[in-house]
Amino acid sequence: MKRQLPCLAAPRRPRCDAGIIHSLLVALAAGACASEPPPADSERPARTSELSTDAPGLPGHAPERFGFGADASPERVALWDIDIKPDGEGLPPGSGSVADGRRVYEVSCLQCHGPTGTEGPNDRLVSADEWEQWPPGRAVGMYWPYATTLFDYTRRSMPQTTPGTLSDDDVYAVVAYVLHLNGLVPADAVLDAATLAAIEMPARERFVPDNRTGGPVVR
Amino acid sequence: MPTADRNGLSRRAWLAAATGAAATGLAMTRLDALKAAPLQDPPGQLPDPTKVPGRFVSEVGRRATGEQPRRLVRTLALSSSSRTPIHELQGTITPSDLHFEWHHAGVPEIVAEEHELLVHGMVDRPMVFRMADLRRYPQVSRICFIECSGNGGGAYSRSRMPTTITAQQLDGLLSTSEWTGVMLSTILREVGVKPGASWILAEGRDAAVMARSVPLDKAMDDAMLAYGQNGEAIRPEQGYPVRLLLPGWEGNAMVKWLRRIEVGDRPTMTRDETSRYTDPLKDGTARQFSFVMDAKSVITFPSYPYVLPERGWWEIEGLAWTGRGRITRVEVSTDGGRSWTDAALQQPVLPKSTVRFRHLWNWNGRETVILSRATDETGYVQPTVQQLWDARGERTSYHHNHQRAWRVAADGAVTFGLGDLL
Numbered sequence: 302m303k304r305q306l307p308c309l310a311a312p313r314r315p316r317c318d319a320g321i322i323h324s325l326l327v328a329l330a331a332g333a334c335a336s337e338p339p340p341a342d343s344e345r346p347a348r349t350s351e352l353s354t355d356a357p358g359l360p361g362h363a364p365e366r367f368g369f370g371a372d373a374s375p376e377r378v379a380l381w382d383i384d385i386k387p388d389g390e391g392l393p394p395g396s397g398s399v400a401d402g403r404r405v406y407e408v409s410c411l412q413c414h415g416p417t418g419t420e421g422p423n424d425r426l427v428s429a430d431e432w433e434q435w436p437p438g439r440a441v442g443m444y445w446p447y448a449t450t451l452f453d454y455t456r457r458s459m460p461q462t463t464p465g466t467l468s469d470d471d472v473y474a475v476v477a478y479v480l481h482l483n484g485l486v487p488a489d490a491v492l493d494a495a496t497l498a499a500i501e502m503p504a505r506e507r508f509v510p511d512n513r514t515g516g517p518v519v520r
Numbered sequence: 521m522p523t524a525d526r527n528g529l530s531r532r533a534w535l536a537a538a539t540g541a542a543a544t545g546l547a548m549t550r551l552d553a554l555k556a557a558p559l560q561d562p563p564g565q566l567p568d569p570t571k572v573p574g575r576f577v578s579e580v581g582r583r584a585t586g587e588q589p590r591r592l593v594r595t596l597a598l599s600s601s602s603r604t605p606i607h608e609l610q611g612t613i614t615p616s617d618l619h620f621e622w623h624h625a626g627v628p629e630i631v632a633e634e635h636e637l638l639v640h641g642m643v644d645r646p647m648v649f650r651m652a653d654l655r656r657y658p659q660v661s662r663i664c665f666i667e668c669s670g671n672g673g674g675a676y677s678r679s680r681m682p683t684t685i686t687a688q689q690l691d692g693l694l695s696t697s698e699w700t701g702v703m704l705s706t707i708l709r710e711v712g713v714k715p716g717a718s719w720i721l722a723e724g725r726d727a728a729v730m731a732r733s734v735p736l737d738k739a740m741d742d743a744m745l746a747y748g749q750n751g752e753a754i755r756p757e758q759g760y761p762v763r764l765l766l767p768g769w770e771g772n773a774m775v776k777w778l779r780r781i782e783v784g785d786r787p788t789m790t791r792d793e794t795s796r797y798t799d800p801l802k803d804g805t806a807r808q809f810s811f812v813m814d815a816k817s818v819i820t821f822p823s824y825p826y827v828l829p830e831r832g833w834w835e836i837e838g839l840a841w842t843g844r845g846r847i848t849r850v851e852v853s854t855d856g857g858r859s860w861t862d863a864a865l866q867q868p869v870l871p872k873s874t875v876r877f878r879h880l881w882n883w884n885g886r887e888t889v890i891l892s893r894a895t896d897e898t899g900y901v902q903p904t905v906q907q908l909w910d911a912r913g914e915r916t917s918y919h920h921n922h923q924r925a926w927r928v929a930a931d932g933a934v935t936f937g938l939g940d941l942l
Contacts, residue, residue, distance in 0.1 A: 359658055359706055366710055369653040373638055373646040381638050381780050384721055384731060387789045433800055433915050440795075444806075447789045454791035457729040461598055461625060464727050504806070508798065511810040515844040515898030519907045 385453040389498025392452065396493035397474025399486065405475040409460045409467065418482045423461070427482045432504060442483030446508050448500040451476045473497070591618055592688050598626045598727070601668070603692025606839060607820045612866075612874045613663070614695035616750045621757045622668050622693065624792075625727035628777055632753075632761035635725070637745070641783035644712030651761050654745060657702040657710075661748070662767065664872045665841050667813050668693035669770035669797060672920035676905065681939035683927075687823045690924070690936070694839070696874045697758075699765050700748030705740045708783070717783045721790075722764045725779035732773045733787035734766065738811070742767050742872075745778065768843030768872035769811040770918075772797050802913025813843035815902050816921035817850050817877065817894035828932035831885035836863070841874040842896035849895040850877040856889040856925075856941060863892065883928065889937040891925045905938060 385391040397405075410426075418426035425436060428443035438444065441451060456472045458464055467475070477492040485500065486492070513520045589609065591602035601622040604614055614620075621627075632651045640646035671693035674685060682690075713736070720739050724730040734743070744765040747754055754760050759776025766774050772792055787793065787809070799807040817840035822828055840850045846869050851860040863877035877892065893902040903911075905922040927937030 358703060359709075363658065367657060369656050370647045370649040370710065373640055373648045375646075377648060378638065378640045378646050381723075382640065382782065383729070384723070384782065384788045384790070386784075386786065433804070433913075435800075435915060435917065439800070444795060444800075446794050450789050450791055450794050453788070454795075457731065458625065458727075458791070461727075464625065464729070507804060507806050508794070508808045509805045511807050511812075513807075513810065513812065513814065515812075515814070515896065515900045517899050517901070519900075519903040519911050 383453075383457060385449045385456075387447040387449050389449055389494055392449070392494035392497060393469045394494070395469040395473055396491055397470050397472070397477055398491045399474075399477045399481045399488055401471075402474035402476070402478025402481070405467065405471045406478050409463075409471075410475065413461065418479060426479050432507070440483075441479060442485060442503070444504050446502055446505045448476070448480060448485075448497055448502055451479060452497060589615075589618060591620065592686075592692060599624045601693065603688050604695045605688045606692055606694060606818070607687040607823050607826075609820075612696050612839070612876055613750060614697060616697065616752070616755050616758070619695040619697065619749075619755065619758055620666075620668065620693045622670075622771065623726065623728075623757075623776075624730050627756050628726045630725060630756070630760060630777060635761050635779070637762065637778060638780045639707060639711050639783070640780075641720075642714040642717040642785065643708075643783050644714065645710075647711050649707070651747065654702055654707075654747060654762060657706050659700060660703055660744065661698055661700040662744070663696065663698045663870050664765070664767040665694060665696045665813075665874045666765075666771045666774060667695075667841070669772065669810070669813065669918040672816075672922075672924075673917065675924065675936065675938055676908075676914075676916075676920045676922075678909070678914055678942065681936075681942065683935045683937075683939060684824055685936045686825060687818055687820045691818045693771070694841070694874070696841075697749045698751070699744060699746040699754075701744045701746035701762065701765065704743040704745055704764070704781075707745065707781075708739060711783075713783055716785055719784050719787050721780075721782040721784060721788045722773075722775040722778060723780040723782075724759075724775045725777040730775055730792065731788065731790045732775055732793055733790065733809075734764070734773055734811075735809075736783070738766055738769070766811070768813060768845075770797065770813060773811055797918060799912065799916050799918050801916055810919060811843075813841070814919065814921045815842035815844065815847065815894045815896040815900050816840065817847075817892040817902055818924045819852075819890060819892050819926055822890075822928060822934045823926050824935050826934050828883060828928060828934070830932070831883050834881050834883055836879045836881050836890060836892075838877055838892055839874045840865075840877055840892070840894040841872075842894065842900070843872055844900065845871045845897040847875050847894055848897050850875075851893050851895075852877070852879040852881075853891045853893075854879075854881055854883075854888060857891055857923075860893070885930065887928065887930045889925050889927050889940050891923050891937075891941075893923045905942075 413423040414426050415421050419429060425440045428438050428440040430437035432438045432443035445451065452472055455476060473492045477486060477490050480486045481488060481490065589605040591604060593602045594600050602620060604618050604620045635651055637649045637654065672691050674682060674690050718736050719733050720736060721731055721733050745762050746765040747762045749755060749758055754763060762778050763776040764774045764778050793809065799810050801807055817838055819836055819838035821837050822834065828834060836852055840847045850863045850865060852863045853860045861879060863879040866876040869875045895901045903922055908922045925937040925941055927935050927940050
């Protein structure tokens with residue numbers, strides 16, 4: 302423990318919120334600087350830490366674990382683990398209907414995305430054209446490969462000026478409404494975790510992995 | 521002390537007199553700074569600095585009054601960008617306050633002491649790291665570029681090929697810094713990645729909670745958690761207190777204000793890896809996870825709106841870079857692409873970083889088009905726009921790394937010249 306306290310490297314000084322711990326560390330560090338014998342590790346052959354341009358890994362004598370940081374409890378993880386996978390993993394309980402979604406949309410989205418999701422001023426939410434066309438085609442209906450992304454994105458990022466304010470039910474509802482505007486679910490649709498993940502988006506099969514590899518061929 | 525206005529005025533006057541160039545309001549030359557200086561500050565107006573004491577030391581330095589490069593702001597909005605003035609900078613390092621920006625919900629206010637990074641998912645030990653923890657791990661520094669994959673999109677449309685566009689407007693979503701931090705592999709080793717894991721999800725602490733999936737191979741290879749930039753703490757605009765750094769890859773994937781890494785066995789398919797940052801191709805498919813920035817170069821001088829006031833010796837210079845390793849060669853053409861000459865590469869040429877190239881040119885005063893093209897260590901040669909159109913179609917987006925060109929008119933005025941070659 303003691304030997305890991307940096308003596309001179311001010312920028313890497315541990316920053317402690319608790320003043321007491323901090324003074325303790327400072328005292329330990331001062332002691333270590335003044336009187337500590339060289340750490341046992343220095344008996345190993347010195348490893349020159351040249352300024353490598355390739356990112357260097359760890360030195361050979363690094364421990365398996367340093368033990369810095371704290372364990373995260375399942376509750377702690379759950380607090381931030383908000384992402385939704387394309388198979389629906391991560392979708393919360395709850396549900397919402399197209400009709401409810403229309404009300405959410407008019408209150409929380411319309412001012413930026415327009416009365417029918419096409420007028421702006423910000424991104425179109427409804428495709429009106431071939432998918433290759435930009436921007437009218439490259440919107441939710443014709444371009445997005447997964448409906449789960451719409452839930453994930455709306456919940457994490459929208460409404461842009463008040464993100465994180467919609468309930469999960471409201472997100473299901475407004476997602477249902479935006480999908481309905483794109484002609485992908487009927488007017489009486491109600492979405493929940495199972496029905497949302499089951500939606501097949503028209504563009505799904507169009508997405509292909511990157512085939513650029515460097516070398517002489519231009520792709 | 522002369523005001524910036526007076527500087528500008530006398531430069532313009534000098535230029536107008538010397539070149540007769542019409543649109544001199546924008547015109548700038550390297551030379552005019554040299555020649556105009558004595559004119560604009562005749563002896564007697566400014567005290568002779570050898571006869572009056574200078575100013576005192578100060579806690580924070582500042583730029584010379586006459587040197588005030590600025591980022592170019594697209595619009596004042598939460599989701600917007602500002603571009604690095606690459607045509608006004610020297611060397612390869614971007615001053616941190618001029619590093620380009622692209623935020624999706626503004627720049628968050630974050631206190632480092634309160635910041636936490638959660639690492640969980642397919643790991644043996646889910647963990648939370650505070651900045652003090654991250655700073656205590658073995659540290660690394662490396663110089664590399666960050667480029668937005670949308671950079672250069674302004675010169676891809678055949679029907680809207682610009683002429684009066686600056687290098688900053690076109691390619692200013694490119695910056696280079698020395699980044700300091702801890703290897704992501706070090707942190708992943710600490711938490712213990714479970715067998716079968718193949719992707720990570722990186723997530724930010726901004727109001728967009730920006731998130732991108734990244735293959736585990738890259739995370740274990742050269743990815744860094746960067747908390748330092750050019751010798752100081754990383755700037756808020758670049759992700760303070762810590763960002764993901766993926767050398768050579770598109771900037772959007774290098775999630776800023778990093779608060780969470782989830783290790784998993786498949787990508788999350790976030791909005792910014794489906795709706796955005798995918799490349800629709802002419803065959804009706806869309807290329808996804810197109811992370812690597814291919815070799816590219818751009819001449820930054822002479823470029824619009826510079827004016828060459830006279831024929832003779834000029835040094836053509838610019839930047840070249842590749843996300844696939846090192847640039848091995850930059851060629852320059854001063855005759856519209858008919859013949860090419862190797863430019864000098866400023867050493868050291870670092871992998872996944874920018875390199876400055878220079879070519880000494882004796883301009884004969886006749887109108888011409890100048891170009892550059894870069895080759896990287898994989899043998900990839902920066903393509904022409906026609907090659908990209910052929911490969912991807914004319915309506916693709918992102919990764920517009922084709923050759924750039926500038927037209928030098930007989931009166932010395934420089935404009936974007938790609939349209940002249942089509």
